[in-house]
Amino acid sequence: MRFSYKHLVDRFLIPRPTLIEWQKRVKKDKENWRVKHLEYLREQLIIEEMTLEELKAKPISSDDVFLACVFLFFNKQCDYMQKNNFKKDLRAFAYAHRDGVEYKHDFAKKIWNIELNDGSGRKISNYYKLIDILDSMTASQFGFFVRLIKQFIEKIEEKVIPSHTDLLDGITWQEMHMYEKAFSDKVIKKHFSFLCINHQEPLFT
Numbered sequence: 001m002r003f004s005y006k007h008l009v010d011r012f013l014i015p016r017p018t019l020i021e022w023q024k025r026v027k028k029d030k031e032n033w034r035v036k037h038l039e040y041l042r043e044q045l046i047i048e049e050m051t052l053e054e055l056k057a058k059p060i061s062s063d064d065v066f067l068a069c070v071f072l073f074f075n076k077q078c079d080y081m082q083k084n085n086f087k088k089d090l091r092a093f094a095y096a097h098r099d100g101v102e103y104k105h106d107f108a109k110k111i112w113n114i115e116l117n118d119g120s121g122r123k124i125s126n127y128y129k130l131i132d133i134l135d136s137m138t139a140s141q142f143g144f145f146v147r148l149i150k151q152f153i154e155k156i157e158e159k160v161i162p163s164h165t166d167l168l169d170g171i172t173w174q175e176m177h178m179y180e181k182a183f184s185d186k187v188i189k190k191h192f193s194f195l196c197i198n199h200q201e202p203l204f205t
Contacts, residue, residue, distance in 0.1 A: 019038070061197055
């Protein structure tokens with residue numbers, strides 16, 4: 001079966017000459033670990049393409065992606081590959097709004113955008129739909145979705161050096177502005193355009 005090296009180079013960052021050398025061993029030494037690894041990587045690309053098509057069918061909105069991104073950006077200690085841990089820490093993050101001046105910035109208001117109906121004036125994140133979507137994902141879909149989020153965060157961190165603070169505490173207004181720009185709806189929709197995140201309807205009615 002013919003296979004483009006470009007896909008493997010782009011996805012796994014393996015130099016093309018290395019892939020060619022591995023491919024030469026396929027007919028001569030099928031038990032070589034490089035041959036088996038190459039076959040595995042090719043299978044992974046096919047699985048990822050199918051998984052992406054499955055994710056496109058889910059009602060993921062830019063707001064859902066935004067919340068997942070800022071959650072993992074500020075919660076690097078989260079065991080994010082375990083779905084239950086992800087959901088548990090996401091819920092805690094959703095209720096983590098505080099009274100400091102930093103939490104009055106528009107960036108913070110976008111994260112914690114729902115006021116509780118208990119008269120306290122406390123704000124929480126609109127995490128319910130994201131939890132529903134995560135619950136509907138298979139292990140492969142969830143792992144792939146998280147990897148996409150992590151890749152986006154890595155790009156953010158190339159331009160914006162995160163402050164080592166407790167959530168938003170101590171972050172300057174200038175930093176808030178940088179975060180607001182980096183995680184803007186425009187940036188997220190452009191970066192995740194391949195995911196078709198234009199759904200706004202609830203997952204369950």
